[in-house]
Amino acid sequence: MTQKFFVNIIFILITSFCFMPYGFTYIHSVAEINDEYIKNWLVVGPFFPCNIDFDFLDKSKTGGERLLSNVAVDAGTPIIATATQTSLDETQKEIYLTVTEYTAKENSIDFIDAVGNAQNSIAYAFCVLKSEKPRVVDLSFGFDGIISVWLNGRQLYRNDTRKSMTFDSDLVKRVNLNSGENYCLVKIGRPTGSIDTLFQRQVYETLINAPWGFALRVIPANQASIISGKITNRTGDAVSRANVKLEQKGIEKLRTETDVHGNYQFVLYPATGTY
Secondary structure: OHHHHHHHHHHHHHHHHHOOOOOHHHEEEHHHHOOOEOOEEEEEEEEEOOOOOOOOEOOOOOOHHHHHOOOOOOOOOEEEEEEEOOOOOOOOEEEEEEOEEEEOOOOOEEHHHHHOOOOOEEEEEEEEEEEOOOEEEEEEEEEEEEEEEEEOOEEEEEEEEEEOOOOOOEEEEEEEEOOEEEEEEEEEEEOOOOOOOHHHHHHHHHHOOOOOEEEEEEEEOOOOEEEEEEOEOOOOOEOOOOEEEEEEOOEEEEEEEOOOOOEEEEEEOOOOOOO
16 A cells, blocks of 8 residues: 555656656746846857847847737747847848747846857846736836847837946836736947947956846835936036945935936835835
C-alpha cells in the first residue's frame, strides 16, 4: 500500500510538471505581486532602426502591436517583423526572431543582457497581469531610452524624449484591469543618433554606453504622490541632463536627470513625511 501510494504521488508530480505551461513565469497575479517590480517577462529584439512610432510587429503576418498587446504570447513564439538588418541599413525586409523568457537580475529589465548591445534599436517585452476581479490601478515605471506602453490592445503611454532610468519616474493613472488576464506590452527604444559633427560624436559615444531597459510595477490607484519641476539657467533656458536629488531629513532617497527639456519627475509610493 505504501509503495503504491508513493508511486502515485511521483506520477502526479511528473504529470503536473509535464503539463505546466512553458513561459508561465511571465504571468503575474496582481494580488500576489503587491507593489513589487515585475521581474519576469518575455522579450524579443532587437529591431532596427529606433523609431518608437513604427510598428515592427508586421501587421500582415504577426498582427501588429495592437493585436499582440491583446493576446497571450508564449516563449518560443516566432515574430515576423518588418525592419532593417542593422541600424546602418536603409532597406527594410522581413526579420524573423523568437520570443524568449527573461528574468531581471535586479528590479529592472536589462535589454543589453536580454537581446544584445544593439545601437539605435527597439526591443519589446510582454507579460500578463491576472486579476481575480475588475480593478483600477496605477502603473509606475522608469526607463532608459524612449518608451511606449500598451495594455489589452490600447496604447496607455508614449514618450519619445530620451530619459535615463529613475525608478518610478513616470506614472499612468487609473488603469482598468479586467477580471482574468490582462496583456501588457512594453516597447523601449535606444536612440544613439548620428555622428556628423564632433559634438554629435561626443553625444554618440555617451549614448552607445548608456543602459537600455525599464522597470515597471503595479500600485494602488490614487495613492502615489508626484514631485516634478524644470531646471533652467539664469537666462531661462532649459538645462538638460542636470542631476536632481530628492532628500528626506538630509538623506538621499531618489536621484534622476532632467530630460532634454529640463524636466524631471519623481513618483513617490508610498509617500510619507516631508521631502
